Amino acid sequence: xxxxxxxxxxxxxxxxxxxxxxxxxxPVSAVIFLVGVFFATSxxxxxxxxxxxxxxxxxxxxxxxxxxxxxxxxxxxxGHADWRDLxxxxxxxxxxxxxxxxxxxxxxxxxxxxxxxPVVEIAGGALREAAAEQGVVGVVARPLFQEYVIVLEVTxxxxxxxxxxxxxxxxxxxx
Amino acid sequence: MSEAGLAGALxxxxxxxxxxxxxxxxxxxxxxxxxxxxIIVFMCVELMLNAANLSLVAFSRMHGIEGQIFVFFVxxxxxxxxxxxxxxxxxxxxxxxxxxxxxxxxLKW
Numbered sequence: 587x588x589x590x591x592x593x594x595x596x597x598x599x600x601x602x603x604x605x606x607x608x609x610x611x612x613p614v615s616a617v618i619f620l621v622g623v624f625f626a627t628s629x630x631x632x633x634x635x636x637x638x639x640x641x642x643x644x645x646x647x648x649x650x651x652x653x654x655x656x657x658x659x660x661x662x663x664x665g666h667a668d669w670r671d672l673x674x675x676x677x678x679x680x681x682x683x684x685x686x687x688x689x690x691x692x693x694x695x696x697x698x699x700x701x702x703x704p705v706v707e708i709a710g711g712a713l714r715e716a717a718a719e720q721g722v723v724g725v726v727a728r729p730l731f732q733e734y735v736i737v738l739e740v741t742x743x744x745x746x747x748x749x750x751x752x753x754x755x756x757x758x759x760x761x
Numbered sequence: 762m763s764e765a766g767l768a769g770a771l772x773x774x775x776x777x778x779x780x781x782x783x784x785x786x787x788x789x790x791x792x793x794x795x796x797x798x799x800i801i802v803f804m805c806v807e808l809m810l811n812a813a814n815l816s817l818v819a820f821s822r823m824h825g826i827e828g829q830i831f832v833f834f835v836x837x838x839x840x841x842x843x844x845x846x847x848x849x850x851x852x853x854x855x856x857x858x859x860x861x862x863x864x865x866x867x868l869k870w
Contacts, residue, residue, distance in 0.1 A: 593774045597781045604785050604808060608792040613800055620804050623785070627811055630778055636818045639832050646836055647811065651843045655804060658847045662854050664800065670861065671798045681794030685787040692783035696816070697776065713822060726829050734830055741837045748841035755848035 593633045600626035611667035617655050624648040635713045637722040771823055778819035785812035799850050799860040803843075810839050 607619035624647045631640035716725045792805030814832045821828025
């Protein structure tokens with residue numbers, strides 16, 4: 587009961603934080619509210635039996651990536667509100683209608699389909715049992731290093747390419 | 762099989778997570794279309810990625826651990842994308858002295 591209440595509180599604060607984040611004119615407060623959204627979704631991950639993902643979400647998204655954003659805002663001295671940032675009523679109408687169309691399609695896709703049937707039926711609570719047996723990290727790490735090991739290595743190459751590209755871009759025209 | 766069946770397979774919380782994921786994604790779309798600041802547009806893209814992660818985790822209760830593996834890879838790609846994207850923004854700022862998306866008209870007609 588308390589868990590259901592907590593889950594709904596996390597869900598509500600995620601939506602609220604996202605709305606506030608989109609409407610803030612000051613980029614720094616937008617970053618802070620986005621961190622709040624990431625913390626709320628981490629709480630939801632935790633209650634959906636994805637403990638490792640919840641931890642990574644806080645460390646990687648809420649920590650590393652958001653600090654990177656704040657760092658860029660500080661570096662470029664953009665931490666002040668700009669009245670030109672939000673588009674006018676026409677932009678709001680177009681953006682709002684496209685977004686509502688997205689919401690309708692996604693909702694229909696998720697829950698409205700008449701034949702919404704699990705492709706692979708697994709017993710309820712199977713993830714929780716596997717986590718109790720293999721450990722919270724082991725239940726993710728085992729398939730990652732067995733079936734998906736090639737994908738993992740390719741992701742490593744992708745990160746290397748990202749490092750090289752970032753250094754190249756950030757150094758600019760100098761040789 | 763209708764909504765009740767899906768709620769049975771996912772649990773009520775899983776269903777709420779799917780709805781929240783759809784709403785967060787739509788808010789991200791609004792942000793991308795409504796803001797002119799390139800950094801905030803980029804943050805809204807991160808919000809959309811997080812919404813997709815939420816639905817993957819919710820579905821992983823129904824389909825097995827693969828959903829969480831996907832989330833792991835999505836996060837790795839998002840980290841790479843954030844680093845490269847912010848480097849591009851810094852490079853653009855160095856050239857134009859501004860991060861207003863409406864000012865970048867090189868490929869617009």
